[in-house]
Amino acid sequence: MSAATVAHNAKRLPRAGVAKRLVARIGDGPAVIGGIGNANFDLWAAGHRARNFYMLGSMGLAIPIGLGVALAQPDRRVFVLEGDGSLLMQMGCLATVAARAPRNLAILILDNGTFQITGGQPTPAEQSGTDLVAVARACGLHRATWAADEAELDRLIDLCLIEDGPHAIGLKLDDSPPERQTERDPPQLRDRFMRGMGAKRDRTLG
Numbered sequence: 345m346s347a348a349t350v351a352h353n354a355k356r357l358p359r360a361g362v363a364k365r366l367v368a369r370i371g372d373g374p375a376v377i378g379g380i381g382n383a384n385f386d387l388w389a390a391g392h393r394a395r396n397f398y399m400l401g402s403m404g405l406a407i408p409i410g411l412g413v414a415l416a417q418p419d420r421r422v423f424v425l426e427g428d429g430s431l432l433m434q435m436g437c438l439a440t441v442a443a444r445a446p447r448n449l450a451i452l453i454l455d456n457g458t459f460q461i462t463g464g465q466p467t468p469a470e471q472s473g474t475d476l477v478a479v480a481r482a483c484g485l486h487r488a489t490w491a492a493d494e495a496e497l498d499r500l501i502d503l504c505l506i507e508d509g510p511h512a513i514g515l516k517l518d519d520s521p522p523e524r525q526t527e528r529d530p531p532q533l534r535d536r537f538m539r540g541m542g543a544k545r546d547r548t549l550g
């Protein structure tokens with residue numbers, strides 16, 4: 345992965361396209377964890393996969409959950425979609441990820457500069473010019489980089505599939521509305537994910 349692609353070179357991409365590009369490139373095997381907010385809705389709208397987990401309710405948990413999944417199943421690639429506001433809620437998790445250094449984990453930071461689903465309030469990072477990829481690098485995630493455009497995003501996703509991480513990809517995104525919202529049935533979402541991950545037996549199989 346390239347050393348440092350700086351934030352201000354990054355084009356603001358159409359947000360909903362990111363989850364679609366991700367799931368189109370990675371196939372069925374990898375797990376994908378969607379954080380609260382549009383990360384979740386966009387992942388759902390991209391089409392349900394057996395190994396998708398949708399974090400409903402609390403901000404800042406997608407990366408910690410992704411870390412746990414990556415450590416539990418080190419032979420499986422794990423991608424996390426987390427909003428910038430949610431990352432700010434739990435920024436210390438970046439140091440934890442760097443300390444545990446799971447080779448199979450890739451974090452996509454969806455930076456639209458706002459808490460979009462609660463009304464579009466600008467985040468403190470947006471107001472202060474905090475560079476979230478620089479924060480990740482300072483925490484020890486040396487393979488953190490901004491994706492300048494869709495072509496670079498595709499290239500970086502491909503690298504995450506074949507090269508050791510942990511990886512982090514920052515994306516500057518627009519504020520387009522979500523196409524649909526995740527069905528709110530947390531026990532079912534949990535059970536389907538656990539079955540998809542082979543962590544729970546499918547009842548129909550006995």
Ligand SMILES: Cc1ncc(C[n+]2csc(CCOP(=O)(O)OP(=O)(O)O)c2C)c(N)n1
Binds near residue numbers: 383
């Ligand atoms: C701990 C916690 N605080 C506040 C909220 C209310 N809340 C839900 S989503 C959200 C904004 C999320 O922002 P971001 O992660 O950037 O995603 P976006 O909405 O921009 O897609 C807020 C403030 C919450 N669910 N959990």
